[in-house]
Structures are given as C-alpha cells and as structure tokens.
C-alpha cells in the first residue's frame with residue numbers, strides 16, 4: 001500500500017493532476033451539511049481515473065469532518081491499494097454496483113432520516129416537486145432483512161435491485177444513489193432526502209393528492225446532470241471556508257436549461 005500523497009509519482013497520468021480524493025471530501029462535506037450523517041456512518045466512492053480501482057471514504061469521521069486521509073483506494077475485491085485505513089464493512093455495496101453499472105462513476109450510501117422513515121412506512125415515493133423530478137420513474141426498494149451489505153453476494157443483489165435507476169431504498173437501513181460523478185451522485189442523495197421529507201409533510205397535511213402521485217413527465221427538465229450541478233455549486237459554496245474555491249464539478253457537464 002502507498003500513501004496517498006505519493007500517488008502523483010506512482011501512476012497518476014498527466015490528466016490526473018486532480019486527485020479523486022478531493023471530490024469525495026467535497027461530496028462528504030455537502031452531505032454533512034444536508035443532514036445525511038448518522039453520525040459517522042455512510043460513504044462515497046468513485047472510480048479511479050487511472051483504472052486502478054475505487055476510491056472511497058473509510059474511517060470514523062462524520063461527513064462534515066472528512067479529510068483527505070479518510071479516503072482510501074481499493075481494488076474490485078476490496079484489497080487496500082492506498083491510504084492507511086481499512087475499507088468500511090459495506091465496501092461490496094460500492095464495488096458490486098460499480099461492477100454492474102458501467103455508466104456510473106460514483107456511488108453514495110448513507111442513512112438520511114426522512115428517506116429511512118418514508119421507506120419504513122411502506123409508501124412509494126411520489127415525486128411531486130421540481131427537485132424530485134429525476135425520481136418520477138420510481139425508486140426501487142431492497143427489502144431483504146439483512147443488516148450490513150458486507151458481502152459480494154449482497155452487493156450484487158443490491159446492484160440487481162437498483163437496475164438502471166439512480167437511487168434505491170435500503171429499507172430499514174438507508175439509501176444508495178449513483179451518478180456519473182461524485183457531484184451528481186451526491187445531488188441525487190440530497191434531492192431524494194428532500195423528496196422524502198416533502199412527502200412526509202404532505203402526508204401529515206392530509207395526503208398526496210391523486211393527481212400528484214404519478215407526475216409523469218412534468219419534471220423532465222430536472223433529469224439532466226447540468227440541472228443537478230447548479231444546485232451542487234450552490235451547496236459547495238455553503239460549506240464553511242469553501243466560498244470561491246474549486247467546487248469539484250469541473251469535469252462534469254455544464255450548460256443546460258436555465259430556470260429552477
């Protein structure tokens with residue numbers, strides 16, 4: 001295993017001047033500011049740009065206090081390649097989803113309260129807001145009565161349940177979201193939690209109207225990475241000490257529709 005600060009001289013190519021640990025740290029800080037901590041559990045992973053494996057959060061720090069030395073590099077079987085920490089128990093959730101989904105660059109697994117509560121209620125998610133539009137086709141539910149996703153078999157079962165979706169409820173546990181980048185995977189987690197919170201509020205106010213339970217394509221404008229990244233940029237600016245700094249979405253798509 002090599003130290004992370006030695007990587008630039010041990011295989012990083014010219015285009016890899018940005019170590020991927022920085023994106024994960026930023027994503028963790030966004031999740032920490034969005035009430036996704038539990039208090040130290042949960043992780044973000046992303047593919048290594050050089051194809052050496054998967055970077056992911058390890059260790060016992062909360063999302064809001066994660067630093068570069070909490071991020072490790074593992075191979076597809078979970079063997080550590082760089083960093084000083086051991087992989088988290090649930091690394092197979094990440095390795096198996098990234099194995100199954102070649103379109104995915106990053107995986108988030110966390111335990112946000114409203115998503116856990118809504119999933120436990122047995123209700124399906126009704127995506128009746130702009131920020132929930134990307135979930136209009138449904139969020140699968142992984143309902144096997146297991147604790148941690150800590151084997152390759154369980155990780156593969158979660159990946160199969162996820163299918164081509166961008167999010168999944170681990171019922172009685174938490175959520176999984178995916179994206180082309182750390183930024184989009186994190187935004188899917190943030191917006192899924194918001195959608196669940198809105199549904200809990202609507203339910204408390206008398207229930208979701210039938211017309212809003214199946215919104216169809218009303219929010220199709222909210223499905224692009226560019227749409228997500230506008231909110232990502234804002235949330236990164238809200239991290240204490242980060243205003244005006246690189247927001248980590250440089251390599252992601254830009255442009256797209258204006259408006260909300």
Ligand SMILES: [Zn+2]
Nearest residue numbers: 042090173174
């Ligand atoms: Zn978990």
